[in-house]
Amino acid sequence: MPPAPPESSDELLHRLQRFHADYFPLHQQRFQDLVAQGQHPKTLFIGCSDSRLVPYLLTGAGPGELFIVRNVGALVPSYDGSHGLHGTMAGIEFAVLMLHVKSIIVCGHSHCGAIRTAYEGAPEEAKALQNWLRLVDEALLPVQPCPEALLRTEQRSVVLQLERLMDYPMVRREVEAGRLKLHGWHYVIEEGEVHVFDVQRGDFVPASRSTHSGTGPFTPHVEHLNE
Numbered sequence: 001m002p003p004a005p006p007e008s009s010d011e012l013l014h015r016l017q018r019f020h021a022d023y024f025p026l027h028q029q030r031f032q033d034l035v036a037q038g039q040h041p042k043t044l045f046i047g048c049s050d051s052r053l054v055p056y057l058l059t060g061a062g063p064g065e066l067f068i069v070r071n072v073g074a075l076v077p078s079y080d081g082s083h084g085l086h087g088t089m090a091g092i093e094f095a096v097l098m099l100h101v102k103s104i105i106v107c108g109h110s111h112c113g114a115i116r117t118a119y120e121g122a123p124e125e126a127k128a129l130q131n132w133l134r135l136v137d138e139a140l141l142p143v144q145p146c147p148e149a150l151l152r153t154e155q156r157s158v159v160l161q162l163e164r165l166m167d168y169p170m171v172r173r174e175v176e177a178g179r180l181k182l183h184g185w186h187y188v189i190e191e192g193e194v195h196v197f198d199v200q201r202g203d204f205v206p207a208s209r210s211t212h213s214g215t216g217p218f219t220p221h222v223e224h225l226n227e
């Protein structure tokens with residue numbers, strides 16, 4: 001058998017080996033605790049698949065803290081009760097009904113290829129993508145997709161997805177009971193800042209100037225005295 005080459009040309013393999021050799025030994029206890037005690041993440045993060053959106057960096061989270069569902073555009077399918085083979089829908093049900101998360105974040109971002117494609121059209125062969133992007137339709141503006149319109153659409157889409165989340169019976173029930181909060185985020189890559197949706201202002205506010213981490217498109221829950 002010939003000796004292995006001194007340096008692997010397989011970049012992914014090299015990264016796997018580095019994780020096991022360098023990172024894991026430093027954090028071994030944390031991972032083993034998470035196995036022994038199970039995962040108890042408090043947050044469901046629904047984010048765009050874009051490679052520039054790194055949820056762990058934005059939130060400073062580590063292993064066990066975020067339950068993540070990512071898809072093209074950070075979109076939430078309409079709750080139609082069909083219980084079909086739908087990954088995003090199943091992820092939402094798992095997070096709310098089995099993990100009992102306290103927050104759901106919908107995180108879009110600047111320069112989102114999904115939003116641009118919703119205006120310009122997907123390749124002819126991409127039938128699933130064409131269908132999927134219909135979930136953005138109601139957020140589209142009747143204008144040419146200039147940078148400003150794209151940004152507004154990215155933000156409008158976040159709010160639209162939050163509204164759809166409220167159609168999920170288990171989400172609505174938990175939100176109305178005050179056990180679950182929704183957060184709309186728009187990450188501006190070039191500014192290194194998330195802008196959070198503020199339902200009172202009806203707009204997105206830079207996190208550096210916000211007094212909260214974002215709201216859903218509804219009046220916040222008010223505690224009743226007899227509860």
Ligand SMILES: [Zn+2]
Nearest residue numbers: 048050112113
């Ligand atoms: Zn995107």
